[in-house]
Amino acid sequence: MPRNEPLQVFEYESLRVGAVKGNTKFQQKHFKALVKLNELHGNKYFTVGYKKITFQQYVGVLQVDDLCIEVLPKADRNAAKPGVWRNVLIDMLKATRKLKVNQVEHANVTKQSKHFLDIYFEWYLDEVQKLIHQGLIKKYDRKQGNLTILKGKLVFAKQISQNLVHKERFYTQHQVYDKDHLIHRILYQALGIIEQFTRGGYLYGKCKSIQLDFPEVKAIQATAATFTQLTIGRKERPYTTALEIARLIILNFAPNVKSGSEKMIALLFDMNNLWEEYVLVQLKKAVQNKEYRVLGQHSKTFWNGISIRPDMVVMKGDKTEFIIDTKWKIIDQHKPSTNDLRQMYVYNEYWQSPKAILLYPTNEEKEFKIKEFENIEGRGTHHQCGLGWIGVIKNGALNKEMGKDLLKLLAIE
Template identity: 55%
Template sequence: MSKRNNIIQVFEHNTLYYGREYNDVSFEEKHFNALAKLNQLHNNQYFTLIHKGVKFSHYVGVVQIDGLTIEILPKIDGGDSNKFLWQKVLVNMLRATKKLKVNKVGQAHLNKQQIHLLDIYFEWFLNEMQLLIRQGLIKQYRKNTNNVKALKGKLEFAIHINKNLIHKERFYTSHQVYDQNHLIHQILSIALDIIGQFSSGTYLYSKFKRVKADFPEVSKIVVNAETFKRLTNSRKSQPYKTSLEIARLIILNFAPNVSSGKENMLALLFNMNDLWEEFVLIKLKGAANKGIEVKGQESKPFWNGINIRPDVVINIADKTYVIDTKWKNIGSSKPSTHDLRQMYVYNEYWTSFNALLLYPSLESVEPKFIAFEGAENHHCALGKLNILNGGVLNENIGEEIINWFLANDKLPVDC
């Protein structure tokens, strides 16, 4: 089984310098230039450019450029530098937040350390495509405007006169066609072609060829974010939901000719702060029993059209807690004054008076709620949550957080 050989794995906030080798894989100036261009296209949020190098930020994921694959992995400072471990942590966080589905085949390869993040996404898409083909690809009505030999549909008179002064036997018309050459399949075909470019030489290429052979020929279109907004949901198109979501991720992150050369780039990058927030929220919702309500993305007006929004709001009996997640190892440091002021405001606006700053760690430290000076009813705590359990991602963090609050409220765990 062939697999990707030119792979560099780095941790977030690490640096790559061009002209150097990393585990016998070269990071060249053309790769640096392509990353610089990609960063410029995304408001310089992915990396920091330094002299002859790229310093990664809090974005994790995968970039492939001109045969080189770069995986950027999350990591808690001071923790194990086992890249296989942190790759599994990232994959499982993406899976928990519905940004990735690892099927049985992909999981088996992952456990054997024979697969990489890009391959998992590609395999997910190809499996979805095979399922759609087996179920039967749908047909839809579409408008076809063309010169035809029989009058049907609406005659486009002005264009007809212009084009058919000589060819009296032809008619320029707009008419309805019912076939498989519609927008959904045109989008999926673009994603499929991108996968073909980037899977060449890997174990997935033969699967790509089979899917390509079974997929109908459709018109080539230019796809951007607006294209996806034109899609409409219907009972017939519902089976396409997952494949279109993956196609959107692949197409909108594909950057052809991103550098001065001919290199094409595909970058699937995720903000680790957002990923941590979503992971905590999902695990809390999964652990919430009767009498416990968990909400995310709840905002309230603050000032002159500006809203404020804590990451998570939890209601337990007659008490409310607000949580702000922070993806960084705070160690023995204290929270910033800015963060504490923010938590004080959340307490006021949500009438909670119990605010929690939640950090990832390699050992759990139960929060101790301490009152703000001069405001005895306002409490804030710092919680450290061990994200690993037995060398894998801790899937029980929701229960741990809720138990912290139950212990603070001295409520029965029955709920």
């Protein structure tokens, strides 16, 4: 299906029915389809009002038939710069390995003019094409069917129901060694979805060519449970990336949602998680040649099997130096929420850390404030909490020196 110019909105912005950009209009049918999609995902992507949707912290791309909506992050209150923030999002996804963009772009299509979905689709097509050139693997697979020879195990129920008058046939379950197995069925299903969303675009021909080169496999409708059945060993390891993208495409595709006829796909990422992961990647890179190390996803049991986990723990040897918790939000008058402060106090206690930092995004110069928690009678002050801000954009692009900037902020040499 050919796509028009995308509608670009920022997180926490509203989109009303009738909104127009260029030759693209947000219509009532799009609104109804997105409401259904949101319901399928626990109403987490946006809130619904009267003929409008208000986006939450999820950024990325949504497509309903010919309508493409790009939801962009934004870490300031200044004039919107969609082009800059679009590239910031793409570069963040690349840095956290959620996206791969070739250095050499398509001959006549730049990263800026590509639909966001096409970047993912092209990555997937390149991965599948590479697998075909390397040679697709064969696997053993169980199959059932009528044969003229007894091969494998006889399926008695089917034999009686189908071959009662055909004594020359045997309904069996047997093993075959070929390319028609679960991995290839998943990959082919994702190719079919891409075919639907690239008609009229430059990727359509490439997709059809790959489909023609792909072996004939049984059609399936994969679900989240299907992917749990996969076993990835040494032989299947080259398929890892392709399967990860296929999973993203298949599980976020909603054909004919409920009673509607619109086909939809939503590749959306929680900006809170993306910000945390990007800061972690940059900070780990910055301390590589220093005596510090950075731990992410480091949890401790808190109560009755419940764990707590700060975003980052900065250690020097066996001693905790800093606890860092990232917050993708703009706060007024340097006042964090009470819950955030309580959380940092607990982190300091459990990790025996002298300092905790609440880290926010910004594009302005802001003072780094660190302050001791108030005296607790009989215990005195023994740790502190600071508010820090790190610039997201530098020289018109994503700040790729963020780790070094953070070390300066923390006064780590």
